[in-house]
Amino acid sequence: MIKCENLQKTYPLKKLHGYQALKGLDLSIEAGEFAAITGPSGCGKSTLLNIIGFLDNPSAGHYLFRGRNVSSFSDSERSGLRLSEVGFIFQSFNLLPRFTALDNVRLPMLYLGEGSAETEERALALLARVGLKGKETHTPLELSGGERQRVGVARALANNPKLLLADEPTGNLDSGTGIEVMQLLTQLNREGLTVIMVTHDMNLAGKASRIIRMKDGAIES
Amino acid sequence: MRISESLRTGTLEIFHHKMRSFLTFFAISIGVISIMYSLTMIYSMNFRTKKALEVVGYGRMQVQTKQSYQETTTMDKKEARDNLSLEDAQALHTNFPELPMVSPLMFSGGEFTYGDFHDWNRVAGITTEWKKRGWVYKVRGRFLNQHDIDTYARVCVIIQNGGWFKKPQWMKFYGWKDDFQEYIKHHDLLGRTVKLGDNLYTVVGILEEPPLEKNPKTFLDLEGWEAKILIPITTLQRLMGGSWGWAEPGSIESIQIDTGRAVTVPVYRRRIEKLLQARHGGRLRLDVKDFGEIIKTKMADKHRDMYTVLIIGAIAILAGGIGIMNVTLATIYSRIKEIGIRRAIGATRGDIMAQFIIEAMLLGFFGGIAGILISMTGIQYLAANGDTDMMMVQWWMPLVSVVAAVLTGFIASLYPAYQASKLDPVEALRYE
């Protein structure tokens, strides 16, 4: 599903040389995998995940997504891929604070141009699925951390993506809630979704089908 | 993203920032108010000019002599002068039989008495020519005829006001009552004998004006205080004297002339002046005005006022636009994170741009609506208090104003929205 060849990312800095966050990284992930990426802070995990999720472009190297070379895609093409091909889950949830849980989940569907009646129905079903029945009209401020992340998961699933990307999804949660969210992700993976998750927690990483260890902008094993 | 959804979230955003939105509303609505006012004034002035010319005729002219108090130098004031006479009017008529109207006029005033009722009134001395232009009346009885003029008949015709279909509110409690008009409305004087000054007259006719809404003269404001009692000019000369109770024997006040068409006015102006001066051996101090000029000078003040208001309006709208621009820019800085989130879940640059533009247009729209509400209230109030300009407000004016406000929002938000759309999604997401 994903194939990265000699992937490099250099962040431009004010000094002459940029900072090279990814130093020629090769990686391939098959459909249906649950991959956990681990590694010390600052080793480039988020950078890699952003490139995989079409949020960022690599400075050099190739990124093939389902056979297509994405590195040459335009901004609007990549927006389209983010909208319908992948779902993002963030450490800090990144929900819109003034929107209700329901509206947060509906948002990607609306960007796809769907009408409000069908989106509402589907968003309600998704919220029920992540265990938030009855909390649809709560805003993020009125939800606990675990509940917020469940909204995040529901939103990531809004447009039936093939790939779920989670950047330290349990980083802001206590271990109990973290395990619950992890269970949700494993469940989704079992239903056929490809999941790539960045985590520090070796316990959680152990539950994945594959562990990718990173160090200094490259893959260790 | 469907438009309905953008409108919904845009409205939410505006209501969430009440203070910020209010300031923009304020500027926009002031702009809209002055646009409304100016539009109404422009419309009213064009309408009046057109109607005025339609009623009095495009070729209309007025010949008067300058009174000695109108002169500037003492020498001119003391100089002996001739006055216009009825014979002058007759001479014009014979020399230029093609003129559609040569109507000599003379005014006076006197106590009108009938039974217990008495009231001071302005009286006009006229000939049969009077009815040739600006005739809007329905006659009961008859109008003055040549026989009345020739025989110095003691007869009069009374003009009865039309009244309003729908009385403006100000008339109900604030407007002054015209006692004379009130009286003749309730007492039919046709065929009765009334006293005017020291003499008795027979009322031979009542001229009923159309309702004021339908009467072009309502909006003219040209003739000033119109005399409502008409008598033969010969009778007035003999029995009443001029406006100040005294006049040179045989003199008249003015001659209203219709040359038929606007283009003929200058030609006749020269010919008429020449003929009149010849008749008086150059001793006339003529004051000839054509109605086009009169209307223009009447409108000049209003034009100036209107442009002032229009400029204020343009500035207010501009200020509103800059306000919207500022607000939109400020919103963008406080919403970088939101932009990042939206981009991350798949919004395109266009989506982000559209979002901010729609929000700004909504801001313009709501400000515009507020402005419309305020200005319509104001205009209704002024109209109800007798401002005939403001009565001319048209249904399309609010529409135009709101469109202007929305357009302001659109233009003002283009740059900030473009800035927002250019933000890098990853950086925007990391922004705290």
Ligand SMILES: Nc1ncnc2c1ncn2[C@@H]1O[C@H](COP(=O)(O)OP(=O)(O)O)[C@@H](O)[C@H]1O
């Ligand atoms: N926008 C940026 N500009 C400059 N340096 C950056 C930027 N984003 C990340 N980096 C640097 O790149 C390295 C990798 O960052 P990241 O991928 O976020 O690490 P992590 O593995 O902790 O997720 C870090 O040293 C970080 O400082």
Ligand SMILES: [Mg+2]
């Ligand atoms: Mg990270």
